[in-house]
Amino acid sequence: MSTSRPVLQAVTGEALALQAVEGGSVGSLRQEVGNALGVSAKKVVLLDGELLLEDGQAVTPDAEGRPITVLVRTIGLREELEQLARSWCVPKNSSDDSWQVFKGLLGEPDVKEAEGIAIAEFEYLECTQVESNLDRGRIVYDLSTGRLKNIYTDT
Incomplete structure (x- = not known):
């Protein structure tokens, strides 16, 4: 029963x-x-x-x-992914040799229902005392748990 x-x-x-x-x-x-x-x-x-x-x-x-x-959860998926990307970027600190500056998400998140994930690409500046380069990252987000699965970068 x-x-x-x-x-x-x-x-x-x-x-x-x-x-x-x-x-x-x-x-x-x-x-x-x-x-x-x-x-x-x-x-x-x-x-x-x-x-x-x-x-x-x-x-x-x-x-x-x-x-x-x-x-x-009331926050939108785009806003949540943007916040995750921002928090991944290491802010400038006097003891760091390099840091990242979040620039923005590229387009709308790609929701893959069958896989239970959302993917969003973002741009960030990879900075040192000498130079800065524009790079891209990719966030993979688990829709069922509402948690970050991984962040991949081009570097």
């Missing part, structure tokens, strides 16, 4: 009109929550207590009766 767990919005504590079926797929639950809230499933983050639930996992029983908590 399968049981279910309540699903609550994290900010308001309001119960959603759906239940997380124990043993069911987290990915399916993410899609259901997205549909119920009218947002893309990619923006939905599911938590079991303080643990981030991944799409490949199954919803597990909870002896304490805790609900699955829902967060919805």
